[in-house]
Amino acid sequence: MKPFFFISAVISACVSVCIVLFMIILGLPLFREGLFFSMLTSPWNPSNGVFGLYPMIIGTLGISSLALVFGFPLSLGTAALISGLAPKPLAAVLRKTVQAMTGIPTVVYGFIGVFLLVPLIRNLAGEGSGMCILSSALLLSVLISPTMILTFSDTFDQVPVKTRMAATALGATPVQTFLWVVLPASKKGLVTGLILGMGRAMGDTLIALMISGNAIAVPDSLFSPARTLTAHIALVIASDFDSPEFKTLFACGLVLYGFTALSTLAVRAIDTVFRSES
Amino acid sequence: MSRRWIERGFTVFAFAAAGILMAVTMVLTGYLVMKGWNSLGLELVFGTTRPMDALCLRRPVLDGLFPAVAGTFALVALSVSIALPLGIGTGIFMSEFASGALKRMFSLFYDILAGSPSIVVGLFGFSISIFLHRYVSGQLYPCLLISALSLAFLVLPYLIRSTQTALENLPPEVRLTALALGASPVQNLFYVLIPRSLPGILSGVVLSIGRCAEDTAVIMLTGVAASAGLPRSVFGNYEALPFHIYTVSSQYMDSAELATGYGASILLFGVTSSLFLFSFIIKNIATARTAVSGPGL
Numbered sequence: 001m002k003p004f005f006f007i008s009a010v011i012s013a014c015v016s017v018c019i020v021l022f023m024i025i026l027g028l029p030l031f032r033e034g035l036f037f038s039m040l041t042s043p044w045n046p047s048n049g050v051f052g053l054y055p056m057i058i059g060t061l062g063i064s065s066l067a068l069v070f071g072f073p074l075s076l077g078t079a080a081l082i083s084g085l086a087p088k089p090l091a092a093v094l095r096k097t098v099q100a101m102t103g104i105p106t107v108v109y110g111f112i113g114v115f116l117l118v119p120l121i122r123n124l125a126g127e128g129s130g131m132c133i134l135s136s137a138l139l140l141s142v143l144i145s146p147t148m149i150l151t152f153s154d155t156f157d158q159v160p161v162k163t164r165m166a167a168t169a170l171g172a173t174p175v176q177t178f179l180w181v182v183l184p185a186s187k188k189g190l191v192t193g194l195i196l197g198m199g200r201a202m203g204d205t206l207i208a209l210m211i212s213g214n215a216i217a218v219p220d221s222l223f224s225p226a227r228t229l230t231a232h233i234a235l236v237i238a239s240d241f242d243s244p245e246f247k248t249l250f251a252c253g254l255v256l257y258g259f260t261a262l263s264t265l266a267v268r269a270i271d272t273v274f275r276s277e278s
Numbered sequence: 279m280s281r282r283w284i285e286r287g288f289t290v291f292a293f294a295a296a297g298i299l300m301a302v303t304m305v306l307t308g309y310l311v312m313k314g315w316n317s318l319g320l321e322l323v324f325g326t327t328r329p330m331d332a333l334c335l336r337r338p339v340l341d342g343l344f345p346a347v348a349g350t351f352a353l354v355a356l357s358v359s360i361a362l363p364l365g366i367g368t369g370i371f372m373s374e375f376a377s378g379a380l381k382r383m384f385s386l387f388y389d390i391l392a393g394s395p396s397i398v399v400g401l402f403g404f405s406i407s408i409f410l411h412r413y414v415s416g417q418l419y420p421c422l423l424i425s426a427l428s429l430a431f432l433v434l435p436y437l438i439r440s441t442q443t444a445l446e447n448l449p450p451e452v453r454l455t456a457l458a459l460g461a462s463p464v465q466n467l468f469y470v471l472i473p474r475s476l477p478g479i480l481s482g483v484v485l486s487i488g489r490c491a492e493d494t495a496v497i498m499l500t501g502v503a504a505s506a507g508l509p510r511s512v513f514g515n516y517e518a519l520p521f522h523i524y525t526v527s528s529q530y531m532d533s534a535e536l537a538t539g540y541g542a543s544i545l546l547f548g549v550t551s552s553l554f555l556f557s558f559i560i561k562n563i564a565t566a567r568t569a570v571s572g573p574g575l
Contacts, residue, residue, distance in 0.1 A: 002371075004367060005370050005371035005374070007367075008365075008371065009367070009368040009371040011364060012384075012388060012434055013383075016388065016391040016394075018402070019394060022405040022406070026405050026408070073295055074295045077292040077293070077294065080292045081293065081295075085292050086296075099558070100555075102554070103550045103551050103554035104307075104551075105547065106492070106494065107494045107520040107524055108310070108543045110523075110524070111526075111539060111543050115313070115527075116305075116306070142303065173285070175285045175289050179288055199393055203398075205395070205397040205495035206494050233400075237401075237404065237499050249401065250401070250405075253398050256397070256398050257398050260394055260395060261393070264392075
């Protein structure tokens, strides 16, 4: 039986490797012409034959960092309530609700965003279509919060009960225990949660595609539309196989794969560093 | 600022954060349910065709979600049946046989796969279809089979991890008893370890079904189409619920079509939430069982 299990493990590992190999092979013309790295920093200007990904990279980074800016405080506060600040029944309800939130499909978030959030933002901005980086960052922050909350509260819960009880025995209130004992011991989990949240935000396609406006330009305000790498892939795939736009797809894929592989490595590195410290 | 004020401020901040998040979630889901409630019903799925006629494929459904529901169903069935043996087999290997550098390397690969955005996995599926089109048969295009394969890759890491964790969390008594009584390692695996960790494995399977049903990015790149009708073969196009929601939001013609979008969103939301709840219940059974089988068993 062992060979069967071994072969499935090898196939599964191959899938992971093949994803990056296929993209490199299909993007090979770009590497051969030495275009890949210049693409990362040049603008998108098809009439001059320049197909740079710079606007999409900025769009992706802008929208997902903004989503983190909104999502991090929400997640930290909620996770603090779940792991210690709130009375037990409330904490249980909160945790269940957050777990259930992970089950909401992205496309449903996007759909509600188009008809509820976008008109609100349009009125707020007083101009434009309301499809902008602010709309998609706000919605993304709701999407990524459960990931961060669950990571944060798992880390908070890992602080030994003895330590917490010692603090309580010395007369610390729950909030004092949390702020001065639990939080300083949870740096690793906070960083891990942030990286996971960032990865989730960068990797999401549907919210950006549906409500960020998809204009190829470097956004200059919260209310300007932008296109992310993920949305770019989804939008260009419909075009002609031999067009130069088409080759940029694999560059987009590689950049995204690179970002996410790096964050996976970072999470693992943090894990090892902190484990060797303790 | 004194510590007391920081402490007070933080309490207020935590309650405000949770309050905002809960309120936003309520508003989002509440809005969806309010807007879409009226469109729910048999007509949403079957349109003006009689449900029995549609289910027996006697008559096509032209104005309902039936083709999309059928497509999603076929897609989930196909991708889970591809991913299941592979994922569980790998999970068993990782927990029972792998060790040292090999285990670390494989688990790094699976972690990277788990972190890959679904659009990247979709792009991979799309590249496979280009490859097949060029080198195997000019008749092959993105289709149901390619979508199912890509979705299988997407959920593979979840299956691996849930199987591995379920097996690794078995208490040592359970692990050793049958061996001590003279069972071979393979017998121990099939008669003791796998049955004992079944709830954990199953909850991972159920979560993967949910992932397959809701994912949109993968299928947009690998063969879903807006009005393909019922899936006829694994080499053809098909419709799917999440893609229907996306197309309605971007190009609805009238309020009736928009209503199907709300209806489809509630339907998909309902399906993923019930799968989620189901997996949660199975997982609770699993933990309860492990708790019972403490020392003394």
